[in-house]
Amino acid sequence: MLDQIIKERKKAVEDLKAKVSLSEFIKQIGQSQVSYYGFKEALIKEKTGIHIIAEVKKTSPSKGVICQDFDPVAIARDYERGGATAISVLTEPNYFGGNNSYLSKIKENVKLPLLRKDFIIDPLQIYEAKAIGADAILLIAAILSPQILGEYLKLARSLGLDCLVETHDEEEVKMALEVGAEIIGVNNRNLQTFEVSLEVSKRLRRLIPDDRLFVAESGIHTQEDIKFLREIGTKVMLIGESVVKASNRVAHLRKLLEA
Numbered sequence: 001m002l003d004q005i006i007k008e009r010k011k012a013v014e015d016l017k018a019k020v021s022l023s024e025f026i027k028q029i030g031q032s033q034v035s036y037y038g039f040k041e042a043l044i045k046e047k048t049g050i051h052i053i054a055e056v057k058k059t060s061p062s063k064g065v066i067c068q069d070f071d072p073v074a075i076a077r078d079y080e081r082g083g084a085t086a087i088s089v090l091t092e093p094n095y096f097g098g099n100n101s102y103l104s105k106i107k108e109n110v111k112l113p114l115l116r117k118d119f120i121i122d123p124l125q126i127y128e129a130k131a132i133g134a135d136a137i138l139l140i141a142a143i144l145s146p147q148i149l150g151e152y153l154k155l156a157r158s159l160g161l162d163c164l165v166e167t168h169d170e171e172e173v174k175m176a177l178e179v180g181a182e183i184i185g186v187n188n189r190n191l192q193t194f195e196v197s198l199e200v201s202k203r204l205r206r207l208i209p210d211d212r213l214f215v216a217e218s219g220i221h222t223q224e225d226i227k228f229l230r231e232i233g234t235k236v237m238l239i240g241e242s243v244v245k246a247s248n249r250v251a252h253l254r255k256l257l258e259a
């Protein structure tokens, strides 16, 4: 599955390159009127409870359609009212039902830092992320070499974008630490098999020193899940399905924040 997603993303990047040049993105970034917000800065603020990065996604390869009447701006507004610290927006169209325009529209309507959630495999996508209004990007260790990951981190920083570096095993955590990733996510879902277990966070949490920001990602649904993650020293959690699907998103988020 992951291989297929990457193949399609590569094709999309080739199509993008045929249409938009790097200098056009640089020009767009220079002329941008939007306000950017610090993603890491918001997530490291001292707080009694946890910080939640709430995710806007319509479908997923493992669950199919998650949200029937999908309105990205309305969802993002609910997240803001419910107390999310940041918002993750899927922009990958074929598997997650995402779109760049969703991120841009949310940027115009919500005052929270935005993470562009996509499969980044080319530097042009990093410029594009900034141009569409992202404050941060996801970099997935499993699909990048250490050298490329290091280069993308540097490029993102030079554009003022924070990076969430996603890992799923010991090897990937080591790689993220070595290239100097400041924010390290542990995906509880295996992107190949879709198997989800919070034990992955528990196992990898202790490998991440206190000078880096640890983020637990995926498979977080209940107050019990949050208590479990808090007990292993998690302060930031990325939650998708559970909050998108809730009949009352604001109330559900507030309840999770109380855990």
Ligand SMILES: O=P(O)(O)OC[C@@H](O)[C@@H](O)c1c[nH]c2ccccc12
Residues within 6 Å of the ligand: 055, 057, 096, 117, 118, 166, 187, 217, 218, 219, 220, 238, 239, 240, 241, 242
């Ligand atoms: O819906 P969940 O189980 O709460 O998961 C959210 C998020 O972690 C998940 O969407 C995700 C984690 N890593 C990714 C990489 C690409 C696309 C999506 C993801």
